[in-house]
Amino acid sequence: MKRTSLSLLVLTFSLSVAAQFNWGPKSKVETKSIQSKVLNAEREYNIFLPLSYEQQPDRKYPVLYLLHGVMDTNTCWNERGHLKNVMDQLVASGETVEMIIVTPNAGGDIYGGAWNGYFDMPGWKYETFFFTEFLPHIESTYRVIGNKENRAIAGLSMGGGGSCVYVQKHPELFSSVYAMSALVSVPEQDALPSQTPGDKVDLLIKSVQENCAIRFVQEADEARVKQLNTVKWFVDCGDDDFLLNRNMEFNQAMRKKGIKHEFRVRDGGHTWEYWHSALYTCLPFVSRNFGK
Structure with missing residues (x-):
């Protein structure tokens, strides 16, 4: 009798510990890499895989490409933005569908010699890499649905401009x-302070100027405006952010062209506290627009 009671006590304790530590299938974030012929380099990326990814091997998922800012790399969204924790909360509450989220590496310490930027520039054709190598690699390696209706993109700072x-x-x-x-x-x-003309900081700045998202909208013809209106847009910037004026100019250009979008100015600056909080709006937003 005592042995039975002891066994029940141990079982109860084990179940309690398992519940506390949430043993069993979980979502996960993995760090992988791709060898790029375009960049002549190996580039890491982080990929978030939802809880059901291993449980349902025949299921395919929508995908979000989540871009980082200057000086950061592929690991920042999980390490500093706590992406996995936010996704797990939003999926559990039903506010977000399960999806695959991919953060590529387009940066690092630019003053220490690392390339930065999402556009093509001399010695760094990242945009070509993204569309001809990276996106096809992700969508052939993982179970991605792989169409417009189930593909989204987002980003912060340099990555916010790159995504636009x-x-x-x-x-x-x-x-x-x-x-x-x-x-x-x-x-x-x-502009970031450049040390010498033609260095990597200078090349990054020129690439953003050449790919100005505001000018693109201002110069868009009717056909291009119609195409841009097939995409759901959300622009989010803090009231203390040094880029607020640029985002307001972008909003005005979109309004004048009749490109439907949401524009929000919230309390905050150019900080990880702000971008972490933005995930609670970003992830449900892209989720609502999948499949449409």
């Missing part, structure tokens, strides 16, 4: 875009 321009150039590929504190243009007062 990628959609401007390829509206046929994305259902929605969520831009946070977006580097949509670089007037002189917003």
Whole structure:
């Protein structure tokens, strides 16, 4: 009798511990890499796989490409933005569907010699890499649905500008875009300090100026405006962000052209606290627009 009671006690304790530590299938974030012929380099990426990914081996998922900012890399969205924790909460509450989320590496310490930027520039054809190598690699390696209706893109700062321009150039590929504190243009007062003309900082600035998202909208003809309106747009910037004026100019250009979009100015600056909080709006937004 005592042995039976002891066994029940141990079983109860074990179940309690298992519940506390949430043993069993979980979502996960993996760090992988791709060897790029375009960049002549190996590039890492992080990929978030939902809880059901291993449980349902025949199921395919929508995908979100989540871009980081200057000086950061593929690991920042999980390490500093706590992406996995936010996704797990939103999926559990039913506010977000399960999806695959991919963060590529387009950066690092630019003052330490790392390349930065989502556009093509001398010695760094990242945009070509993204569309001809990276996106096809992800969508052939993982169980991605792989159509416009189930593909979204988002990003912060440099990645916010990059996501806008990628959609401007390829509206046929994305259902929605969520831009946070977006580097949509670089007037002189917003430029990073460059050490010498032609260095990697200078090349990055020039690439953003050449791919100005504001100018793209201003120069869009009726056919391009119609294409841009097939995408759901959300622009989100803090009231203390040094890029607020640029985001307001982008909003005005979109309004004048009749491109439907949501524009939000919230309390905050150009910080990880702000971008972490933005995920609670970003992920349900892209989720609602999948399949449409």
